[in-house]
Amino acid sequence: MRLRSFRCWASGLLSLTATSFVDAQSYDAIVVGSGPGGLVAAEFLSRDSSVSVLILEAGPKSLAATGGTDSPDYAQGRGLTKFDIPGEYDNVIYNSVNEQYRVDWISDQYMWLGKLVGGCSSINAALYFRPPDAYVTYMQWPFSAAQMVAKMDENEKSHGHTDKPSSDGIWYTQEGYSIVSKALLQRGYAERTINDAAARNSKSKTFGHAPFTFKNGKRDTPANAFWGIMSTRSNVRLLTEAKVDYVLRTSGGKATGVVYNGGAQAFLSSRGAVLMAAGALSTPKVLIQSGIGPSAQLSLLNGRNGFGGVSQAAAWVVNPNVGRNLFDTNVVFASFSHPQMSSFLYKNKPSWAINQYMNQGYSGPWTSSGPTLISYENYDVQGRTYEFQSTTLTTGFGEFYSRTNAFTLALYVNNPESRAASGFDGNTNWKAFNEGTPYFSTSRDLAALQSYAQRTVSAMVAQGATFLSAASDDTSVANWVAANRGFITHHFGGSCYVSSNSADSKRCADEKMRVIGMTNVFVADGSAMRDGTVNPYGFIMYIGREAADQAKAYIAANTGGSSSSCSTVENNVNYNGNDVANRPSSAASGCCDICAATSICKAYTWTNYNGGTCWLKSAKGSAQTQTGAVSATLNGGSTSSCTAIEENVDYSGNDVGNSPSSNAEGCCAICKARSGCGAYTWTNYNSGTCWLKSGKGATTSKTGARSAQIGSTSPTCNLVNNVDYNGNDVGNSLSGTATGCCDICRSRTGCKVFTWTNYNGGTCWLKSLQGSATTVAGAVSGTI
Template sequence: MRLSLAVAAVAAYARFALAQSTQFCDSGAGNLCFQSFTDPVHGISFRMVFPTSTTATEFIGEIEAPTGVAWAGLALGGGMLNNPLLMAWPNNGALVTTARIAAGYVQPTAYTGLTLTTIAGSSHVNSTGWKWTFRCQNCTSWSGGSFDPNGTPVMAWAYGATPVFTPADPNSNFAQHDDFGFWGMVTSAAHDANYQSFLNGGGGTTTAPPTSTTTTTSATSTPTLPPAQATPYDYIIVGAGAGGIVAADKLSQAGKKVLLIERGGPSTAETGGNNIPPWAKGTNDTRFDVPGLFESMFTGNTFWWCKDTNFFAGCLTGGGTSVNAALYWLPTDDDFSTGNGWPSGWQQAGQYASIINGRMPSTDTPSPDGKLYLQESYNVVQQILKPLGYSELTINSNRNFKDHVYGHSAYNFVNGKRAGPVATYLRTSKARSNFKFLQYVYVQSVVRNGATITGVQTNDTTVGPNGFIPLTKNGRVILSAGSFGTPRILFTSGIGPTDMIQVAQKNPTVGSLVPAQSSWINLPVGFNVQDNPSINLIFQHPTVDAYDNWDSAVIWDNPRPADAAQYLKSNTGPFAGASPRLNFWQALGGPDGKTRWMQGTVRPGAGSVTTKYPYDSSKIFTITVYLSYGITSRGRIGIDAAMKGQALVNPWFQDPVDKTVLLDGLNQIINSAKQVSNLTLVTPDKDTALTDYVNNYDPSAMCSNHWIGSAKIGTSNTTSVVDSNTKVWGTNNLFVVDASIWPSLPMGNPHAAIMASAELAVAKILALSGGP
């Protein structure tokens, strides 16, 4: 098993929107009163209770699961990477338990830094499920992490529906989890004076399963604050990502009273971020500022990833633009063509591409000294591409040329640091008195009276009465919460397919916000979704410097001294750029007569290697091959009972022709690579057929996190969610401006394309009559 990247995505700080534990007093465990969280989808409960000491290093825990749960695990640090994972599963009427830890996206190995003792009298396996009660000693801190036994730390859970490979063996391997999630464990309310007396007599030898009853009370709540005064706004924009920040800037520039709401917190130093690597202490060089720290985004205490989706989504100021590799490809004219699904009136890509490039120029020499670093993989891959008829150029110098072309990766870094909309559009917005920016505020729904939106509902009572923020007369709401966040808000607001609105209606937290069924607006929210299918090819060449495979333990904790010193002195060197070094495109014809575009990204190092043959990990590099513009497969996203966004239908290879075309492109690259001296294909290795490699590719690894289409733009309310002005069908004043309106994938990574579409969308919104 390889741990999926998504398992790492957890927020360590979650003021809002994260479910919290409640009290559970267990008669089957000496009436100890635990803090308990139960996942509403699978019915698995995770519990903790501590001694009275607020600095305890141990706790008593429980995992209780119904029949059908093959295994379950509790991750102590709020993520599966570099944090202890306590696991249990039933086997022939008994429980098998283990402690594991994973340093990367690989099978977790045994963890020996703590002591686990199963409490037999409270643990059992029976016809309705199983329960593991255990004592965990030396469990509140470990190398590289800890949690507060007197606070509200974030915990993570994982669940498997497939039995582990060798159920009798506590060291057994197991398949990747089927689901996971996060919650806030209120450890401050989990200290019980009966803790020690239970241990003194609670670990007995009783074999009959005890009868358990529950007593549930409310969790410790936030003190009641004085009623907040409601401030109305002309425009309320939900989500401070590529779309929302651009929209907020353009609308505030037009003199409108604008509120921009972000559910997460700061990112770069400019926004108040202070997540600084150990080697840069005393500077303002945060993880989000330093381009070379991009690969460290996926490990450690990853508070920046959204907690309510199985896929990577940035929940912080800047959204995905603050946590991506910052590849910055100006959109082509074809991207906005009617052939790509855009309504008439959107064919102005050139004009808006020029606007965003004027404010935020691209560069393919990100180091301010003008030098290119770590170019060995670039030099090798040139030898693969040139025999295939590729030409080299500065790619953004001719944004429409995307066939048999390659060049240095283009970024929107400025002076060796991440820029993006945060350092441009948000900066100018914040200088205006008619603009307000809220962070750590979670929007649950829009509030509407029939077709008219009156404001937004949040769960922060400091921003308005009961968390409600109103609009001015004729005011408008713009959803820019992303391809997963925007549908969630629409579902809770009674907009979308009936099955998803019903899921939201049954949720105990937001169900009361869903309007009466007579007011529901039936639209295909969550359908028509696309994402680039991507496959990694890993090569070895003696000239390549894999740069320690961008291992977080190196680039974050202990980088190469000369490179760190160079960056701290002048913002130059390898840390001035993210890991990609080369990009390429090629148009590929398919047997269905349609043309699809293949995109490639080349970077030194690799995140995961699969081979039974020896290789030199210091000499490897990765070519990630995507399909982009022209793909025909579609998927569907929705929510589960916990309101967590997920893929109901994966968007990759639903049309088998997409796979046929991508295989063609991969074969071309591999066959050409055979002619390059000293170049070895490591993954897939020589014993693995390419077709088998692609057919068996892990869907979670195939995901590029370039999701589009869940609130598709169009000309009919039966096939789209928003009209040609980005207004939600059936409403008077609700709009969507983010990646979710894109009808089909653009040629390249969508960062710049989303910003260009936001520029155009705001122009259309301001031109509409009846606004504020």
């Protein structure tokens, strides 16, 4: 029973450990990824106390609000982590000591995509932009510009947004701003407040101070702003270091839960939905691993070890656009020097700036991540309108970083036409750019940025700056751009884009933000964007809010009202024991539907604890008088029959999972509900745990352990030793013994035969037909 750990915390910061953990509670919403879209979606959904939400994050805690404790030396004991402090931005990313916070499953590129609570929004520069209203019309977004504006306005009530990040209201490190703004004014630009409605809807040839999601001198991104709001809600659970492998599906395109960390499972309620928020390079990976994606990708993975989600009994959901149409902002970094420039080097950690920050109310230059000025210009290149942006930084780039009079202009094409496709290669390695590249893959994209760079260099030289990156003539600038293409901006999108146009053959998700082919899987991250416009972080938060609306509508439409039927309630009665979960409900009348929607719930007791709580149970158990309690059983919810419990006995081995239960009696229904479980041992580990097993196995004496078998009239299987049935695989499932495969196969649609091997501690390879038989030492095959 040795377990690999993961961390879970909600209002009580509860820590659990598991390996093949089966959550006894089902959830109305499972959010895959805690990035900006995922956290915004979870916060909105969890406002309704009757909706239970599970957030699964592959990485660790981050900001202090999440329980993070990774602090720089100077901030120890001050309630700040390196992620809370804007000035630490340059010291976090591309720093080998922080590798645990970086997505590490992309094989072809070294990237700094966030793998921590908050995702990229916990490690990015926190630049916050609102797109023009015309953007949603142009990309055939299903929702109006007015709706986008209203929901971004609503989000802003929860998170900070400012172009004066210092708490004293003073702009710092403005030398670069002064130099660049003079050059832009000479070219007919106008100074604006970047996110004001008039400015964002008429961006071309404007500039202004960089806007951030900072508040009171600290990062106020979703890991603080949105998790902070919902962290005390009893209907929300956040699991860290919980990497989702695939979505569990039934025929008809309905998700029923997810598998994570190589075997742990979490299930949806009958009305539940999955929100994909793992990011534009990881959401397609999870979908394809779930058997949802291009047929070539699914065929490649089918039957391969480690891809059990592709071999689920439910037929593949062929969606040819999963992972395709991927874009990223195209960028080059132009370094300049100027006699009036005084560089501010964040990587040097100036002690005076840190001292001011820590001792003068979080003020000074350490309240910024570096960018000072943003400018925009739009114009046509070779018949296509391009949207350009420049961002002024306080240092030189690369070899010019240490110069004391240098600054950088990051020059962007925000709406490139170049596209790539993410996917698995022939060795099953996940690649960001499995086909093509999103960087200057068309000659027009390259010509566009060459043109913009030439204009920018010319304007800066005219203002007395020296172009450090190359010679400043047009030919040299064009050659320099061509030689420096391919920098990763991390503004990814498009890999499962949403469109209102049902005739769009490239769309991956429909007008309700549902992955095409699925009824209850919604896209809630940058994957949903068809095209680029500005830095997408702010729009991704809005995507999360919009996806939550769609998921909420699905949950409401599938709640079923009063269709659940329970027995006549027993007032002032408490059903003792057999607890499997609890859910908030202000009245006892709400518990019947909640019990019906929760896996393995057969009875409940309601009390007024914490404003009203349904205590969900696997069986009625003994009744006890308790004033104010209300109890009932679910009609048709007969309890599972198990053999008599063997006291102080442990069934050794054959483990297929585990689940919390306060007593051994609750294990019977839990085991009965778990495919492949034929017996259990209960111990008081972690306040009570059912150790689920494929069969009884050997017994050993263990004080306090309680064990039993599931009563079953199922026929046994015919087993043959040292035989492997080749091919015809329909799936696989863990089992410590070959005998456990009998019930597993019997419960799996389409399974008629199986082969068991000791792979991964014991695996049933489920098959539709017997096929040819070959001799394999240790293999055991059977038919049902």
